[in-house]
Amino acid sequence: MDIALTGPDNHLLKAQVSITGSKSESNRLLLLGALFPGLQIVNLSNSADTTVMQEGLRKKNGTVDIHHAGTAMRFLTAYFASQPGTDVLLTGSQRMTERPIGILVDALRSLGADISYAEKEGFPPLHIKGKKLEGKATSLPANISSQYISALLLIAPSLQDGLELELVGKITSVPYIRMTLSLLDHLGIPNKFEGSTITVGAASSVNSKKMVVESDWSSASYFYSIVALAEPGSALVLSSYHEKSLQGDSVLKEIYRDFGVETRFKGHSLRLMRTEQKPAEVLEYDLANAPDIAQTIAVTCFGLGLGCRLTGLHTLKIKETDRLVALQNELGKLGAEVEITGDSLDLKPSSGIKADVSIATYNDHRMAMAFAPLALKTRIQIADAGVVEKSYPDYWSDLQALGFGLREL
Ligand SMILES: O=C(O)C1=C[C@@H](OP(=O)(O)O)[C@@H](O)[C@H](O)C1
Numbered sequence: 131m132d133i134a135l136t137g138p139d140n141h142l143l144k145a146q147v148s149i150t151g152s153k154s155e156s157n158r159l160l161l162l163g164a165l166f167p168g169l170q171i172v173n174l175s176n177s178a179d180t181t182v183m184q185e186g187l188r189k190k191n192g193t194v195d196i197h198h199a200g201t202a203m204r205f206l207t208a209y210f211a212s213q214p215g216t217d218v219l220l221t222g223s224q225r226m227t228e229r230p231i232g233i234l235v236d237a238l239r240s241l242g243a244d245i246s247y248a249e250k251e252g253f254p255p256l257h258i259k260g261k262k263l264e265g266k267a268t269s270l271p272a273n274i275s276s277q278y279i280s281a282l283l284l285i286a287p288s289l290q291d292g293l294e295l296e297l298v299g300k301i302t303s304v305p306y307i308r309m310t311l312s313l314l315d316h317l318g319i320p321n322k323f324e325g326s327t328i329t330v331g332a333a334s335s336v337n338s339k340k341m342v343v344e345s346d347w348s349s350a351s352y353f354y355s356i357v358a359l360a361e362p363g364s365a366l367v368l369s370s371y372h373e374k375s376l377q378g379d380s381v382l383k384e385i386y387r388d389f390g391v392e393t394r395f396k397g398h399s400l401r402l403m404r405t406e407q408k409p410a411e412v413l414e415y416d417l418a419n420a421p422d423i424a425q426t427i428a429v430t431c432f433g434l435g436l437g438c439r440l441t442g443l444h445t446l447k448i449k450e451t452d453r454l455v456a457l458q459n460e461l462g463k464l465g466a467e468v469e470i471t472g473d474s475l476d477l478k479p480s481s482g483i484k485a486d487v488s489i490a491t492y493n494d495h496r497m498a499m500a501f502a503p504l505a506l507k508t509r510i511q512i513a514d515a516g517v518v519e520k521s522y523p524d525y526w527s528d529l530q531a532l533g534f535g536l537r538e539l
C-alpha cells in the first residue's frame with residue numbers, strides 16, 4: 131500500500147498518544163518467560179517482531195520464520211541451541227539472510243551448541259539442534275551488533291554454571307546490553323559488567339512475577355520529530371514512560387531540546403512542547419548508543435532546513451536495509467545534499483523541500499515512520515506504508531488521530 135500524506139490543517143498540535151511496549155524489552159522478557167514460566171508481562175509490544183518472537187518460542191520442531199525481526203533471529207538462535215530436544219530451521223525474510231550471525235553462532239558453538247548453516251556460511255537460515263550447553267565462558271567481537279551479546283546473556287541464567295562473556299573490541303549499542311542486564315537484575319538474577327567482562331549467575335527460578343514494559347522510545351522519536359516541525363506552542367502527551375528508562379533511545383529528550391522540544395514528565399506521561407527556542411547552531415551527534423533514532427534525527431534536521439553531522443552509524447548498514455544509503459537516496463529526492471561514509475552522515479542546510487515525492491521504504495519501518503512527519507512541511511508520499519507493522523502497527527492511525535490526512539494511492 132502506497133499512501134499520500136498531508137499535515138494537519140492546524141499546525142498547532144494538541145493531542146495525546148498511547149504507544150505500546152518497547153519491542154526490545156518485550157522480546158527479552160518473552161525469552162526469559164519461556165525459561166522461567168509464570169512471568170507475567172504487562173504492556174507487551176503489539177509489533178510484528180514481538181508476535182514472531184512469541185510464535186517462535188512455542189515451537190520445538192520444523193521451520194521458524196521470524197521475517198524481519200533481528201532480535202527474534204538472534205535471541206531464538208541462542209534459545210533453541212540451549213533447549214534439548216529442539217530441532218528447527220530458523221529463517222527469516224530475504225533481508226534477514228543478508229544480516230550476519232556468524233559471531234553469535236561461533237560463540238554458541240564454543241559453548242557446545244549444534245548449529246549449522248543451511249545456505250550461506252555466517253548467515254541465516256540456521257539448522258539448530260538444541261542440547262544442554264556445557265561451556266561456561268566464551269568471548270566474541272562486540273563492535274558489530276549488541277544483539278549477539280544480549281542473546282547469550284538472556285540464556286545465561288539457564289546454563290548450569292551461568293556465563294562469563296569477554297567482549298572484544300569497541301562495544302556498540304551499549305544501552306541495549308545494559309537493558310538486558312537490568313531486566314536480569316529485576317528478576318533477581320546476579321550479573322556484573324566490569325570493563326569488557328560480563329558475568330551472569332545461574333538461576334533456577336526468578337523473584338519477580340510481574341513485569342511492566344515501558345512504552346517504546348524509538349516509536350516516540352517520530353512524535354518528537356512532529357513536535358519539532360510543528361508550530362511553537364504545540365504539545366503532545368505520550369504514555370506511558372518513565373524518567374529512568376532502560377531504553378537508550380530516551381536520549382531523545384536531551385537531543386530534541388536542540389530542536390526546540392521541551393520534555394516534561396507528569397506521572398507516567400511524557401509531555402513534549404514546542405518552544406520558541408531557535409535550534410542549536412552546531413548539530414553533531416554520536417549515535418553509536420542510539421542507532422535506531424538516526425533516521426528520525428536526520429529527517430527532522432532536513433525538515434527544519436538545518437545541517438547536521440551524525441557519527442557512530444557503523445551498524446546502520448546491516449539493519450533492515452543499508453540505512454545510510456537509503457537516507458542519502460530519499461533525502462536526496464527531496465532536494466537535500468547528503469554525504470555518507472561507512473559510519474557517518476553529513477547533511478547540508480537546505481532552503482526547500484520538494485513536493486509530491488514518493489519515499490521508498492526498503493522494507494524498513496523506520497524509513498516510513500521517519501519521513502512521515504515531513505507532511506507538516508509538504509505533500510509527501512510513502513511507498514509500501516505497511517512496513518510500519520514491524521515495530522508500530524498503529525502508526526498511521528495514530529497520525530490520523532493527530533489530524534494528518536492519509537490517502538491510499
Ligand atoms: O537489542 C535490541 O533490542 C536492539 C539492539 C540494536 O541493535 P544492534 O545492537 O545490532 O545495533 C537496535 O538497533 C535494535 O533495534 C534493537
Ligand SMILES: C=C(OP(=O)(O)O)C(=O)O
Binds near residue numbers: 198199200202496
Ligand atoms: C534495527 C532494528 O531492529 P532489528 O535489528 O531487531 O531487526 C530496528 O527496529 O530499528
